Amino acid sequence: xxxxxxxxxxxxxxxxxxxxxxxxxxxxxxxxxxxxxxxxxxxxxxxxxxxxxxxxxxxxxxxxxxxxxxxxxxxxxxxxxxxxxxxxxxxxxxxxxxxxxxxxxxxxxxxxxxxxxxxxxxxxxxxxxxxxxxxxxxxxxxxxxxxxxxxxxxxxxxxxxxxxxxxxxxxxxxxxxxxxxxxxxxxxxxxxxxxxxxxxxxxxxxxxxxxxxxxxxxxxxxxxxxxxxxxxxxxxxxxxxxxxxxxxxxxxxxxxxxxxxxxxxxxxxxxxxxxxxxxxxxxxxxxxxxxxxxxxxxxxxxxxxxxxxxxxxxxxxxxxxxxxxxxx
Amino acid sequence: xxxxxxxxxxxxxxxxxxxxxxxxxxxxxxxxxxxxxxxxxxxxxxxxxxxxxxxxxxxxxxxxxxxxxxxxxxxxxxxxxxxxxxxxxxxxxxxxxxxxxxxxxxxxxxxxxxxxxxxxxxxxxxxxxxxxxxxxxxxxxxxxxxxxxxxxxxxxxxxxxxxxxxxxxxxxxxxxxxxxxxxxxxxxxxxxxxxxxxxxxxxxxxxxxxxxxxxxxxxxxxxxxxxxxxxxxxxxxxxxxxxxxxxxxxxxxxxxxxxxxxxxxxxxxxxxxxx
Numbered sequence: 114x115x116x117x118x119x120x121x122x123x124x125x126x127x128x129x130x131x132x133x134x135x136x137x138x139x140x141x142x143x144x145x146x147x148x149x150x151x152x153x154x155x156x157x158x159x160x161x162x163x164x165x166x167x168x169x170x171x172x173x174x175x176x177x178x179x180x181x182x183x184x185x186x187x188x189x190x191x192x193x194x195x196x197x198x199x200x201x202x203x204x205x206x207x208x209x210x211x212x213x214x215x216x217x218x219x220x221x222x223x224x225x226x227x228x229x230x231x232x233x234x235x236x237x238x239x240x241x242x243x244x245x246x247x248x249x250x251x252x253x254x255x256x257x258x259x260x261x262x263x264x265x266x267x268x269x270x271x272x273x274x275x276x277x278x279x280x281x282x283x284x285x286x287x288x289x290x291x292x293x294x295x296x297x298x299x300x301x302x303x304x305x306x307x308x309x310x311x312x313x314x315x316x317x318x319x320x321x322x323x324x325x326x327x328x329x330x331x332x333x334x335x336x337x338x339x340x341x342x343x344x345x346x347x348x349x350x351x352x353x354x355x356x357x358x359x360x361x362x363x364x365x366x367x368x369x370x371x372x373x374x375x376x377x378x379x380x381x382x383x384x385x386x387x388x389x390x391x392x393x394x395x396x397x398x399x400x401x402x403x404x405x406x407x408x409x410x411x412x413x414x415x416x417x418x419x420x421x422x423x424x425x426x427x428x429x430x431x432x433x434x435x436x437x438x439x440x441x
Numbered sequence: 442x443x444x445x446x447x448x449x450x451x452x453x454x455x456x457x458x459x460x461x462x463x464x465x466x467x468x469x470x471x472x473x474x475x476x477x478x479x480x481x482x483x484x485x486x487x488x489x490x491x492x493x494x495x496x497x498x499x500x501x502x503x504x505x506x507x508x509x510x511x512x513x514x515x516x517x518x519x520x521x522x523x524x525x526x527x528x529x530x531x532x533x534x535x536x537x538x539x540x541x542x543x544x545x546x547x548x549x550x551x552x553x554x555x556x557x558x559x560x561x562x563x564x565x566x567x568x569x570x571x572x573x574x575x576x577x578x579x580x581x582x583x584x585x586x587x588x589x590x591x592x593x594x595x596x597x598x599x600x601x602x603x604x605x606x607x608x609x610x611x612x613x614x615x616x617x618x619x620x621x622x623x624x625x626x627x628x629x630x631x632x633x634x635x636x637x638x639x640x641x642x643x644x645x646x647x648x649x650x651x652x653x654x655x656x657x658x659x660x661x662x663x664x665x666x667x668x669x670x671x672x673x674x675x676x677x678x679x680x681x682x683x684x685x686x687x688x689x690x691x692x693x694x695x696x697x698x699x700x701x702x703x704x705x706x707x708x709x710x711x712x713x714x715x716x
Contacts, residue, residue, distance in 0.1 A: 160538065170592060182559075256703030404564075
């Protein structure tokens with residue numbers, strides 16, 4: 114079974130859910146939503162023991178560490194292991210006002226994010242269209258090209274270290290052969306970001322393409338066929354009819370990818386550790402180095418909270434845009 | 442396949458070929474280089490058809506306790522995936538019934554928070570718990586840290602399968618006097634086996650691949666394959682053959698699952714996006 118089947122599963126999930134959601138709506142319109150809620154719990158007596166372990170683990174693994182990090186960010190942690198004195202928001206103030214490296218790493222994070230996202234979305238759409246066509250061998254090909262996205266990022270980093278090597282690398286040999294010169298790739302502050310854009314696009318375009326392919330295959334046939342009968346060419350049909358229909362799925366794929374891209378870490382840490390001269394230091398790399406090389410846990414926590422806020426703001430912004438476009 | 446698609450078949454396969462070379466070429470290059478002598482790798486342009494050898498793998502297993510690292514990877518990825526399934530699947534069943542929106546928020550938060558944010562408190566706690574010097578505590582910390590990845594993922598992947606079950610089944614069981622746990626274990630659970638497979642496959646591969654927690658929390662006895670491969674970069678001057686062999690070793694689960702569980706992989710990767 115393929116992604117199309119998954120789409121089918123999902124749409125049937127929605128039809129099953131629809132009447133249930135309707136009951137909830139009626140319950141809310143009745144004398145009081147509390148009664149419906151009570152009813153819900155009474156009907157599902159014994160639910161709590163099944164949920165409790167997950168609640169305990171979520172509290173211990175997700176809520177507690179975030180709370181701990183917030184505490185670290187407003188105190189002066191000492192390498193001896195004590196929390197030290199209360200620092201208020203001074204770490205945040207230092208970050209915003211006196212730390213040019215924070216702004217540099219923010220800029221690098223955003224450049225990487227935007228370039229990777231645009232490249233992966235456009236190439237993903239093209240590849241996704243190819244994957245949506247019903248030809249023999251489609252599902253095997255689909256699984257095969259997913260390999261770059263599912264092998265360990267450490268393996269990706271190691272293999273591209275060899276590809277980008279300035280003396281024996283294939284990348285140099287190809288650009289040299291095409292007459293584009295022999296850039297230093299990872300060794301040059303001006304090219305290192307682009308080397309990572311290329312690598313990450315290679316790694317994650319298949320992921321985007323797979324989502325788009327499933328989306329294209331779930332599009333209703335009628336509007337597309339109507340456009341063709343009305344004399345629109347294939348490009349016009351795709352651009353004017355197909356793309357707007359596909360927009361909700363594009364938005365979700367962009368959201369999933371954004372959340373990962375803003376936290377760009379693994380391949381950079383493996384390949385350059387943020388160098389040369391900080392030119393590939395993303396916020397995540399910077400926070401890691403402050404914490405585990407400089408052993409300044411309070412400031413590292415501050416930087417990571419800032420990164421979390423950035424992720425939430427961007428993800429929230431995309432969700433808001435999505436809601437707004439749905440209302441229209 | 443209609444006639445228009447049929448006419449386009451050569452173009453489609455040409456596209457497959459181009460995409461396949463670009464996307465799988467580097468992977469094939471990595472695997473092949475792992476089976477070549479260094480002298481054949483360190484030439485430009487790359488030499489095709491150089492003699493194959495197992496020397497790099499012999500060195501890996503000869504000079505390092507590589508078997509131990511493989512077992513470590515299985516302990517951490519397997520442990521965190523199994524705990525996530527045991528805890529996450531019942532939770533997903535409850536969430537599908539009670540439609541708790543707040544829970545979705547925490548799942549999302551775990552997906553959005555940077556790993557370093559979690560690892561700073563975890564590292565401080567593991568040091569005060571004595572994890573650097575005690576292998577058992579260390580394994581436990583690694584498994585629990587990886588639950589940050591696998592638990593939200595499991596709930597996220599299994600939830601749609603529970604939601605897709607017809608509500609009549611559950612109501613019939615309720616009328617027959619089945620308890621909540623029975624409605625879960627006897628009625629719903631047998632029907633969502635594909636969802637469990639998806640969560641198992643995706644959870645294992647994500648946990649196996651995860652780098653940061655092992656990088657910061659492990660000691661020399663508990664370290665897993667990806668971090669060992671990374672540490673390899675520093676040692677020995679550019680032993681490319683050994684590096685590529687190590688990179689290939691980390692990728693084996695991904696290759697195996699692509700071969701035997703492709704439908705679960707593809708479904709898991711697109712889950713949550715295509716609803």
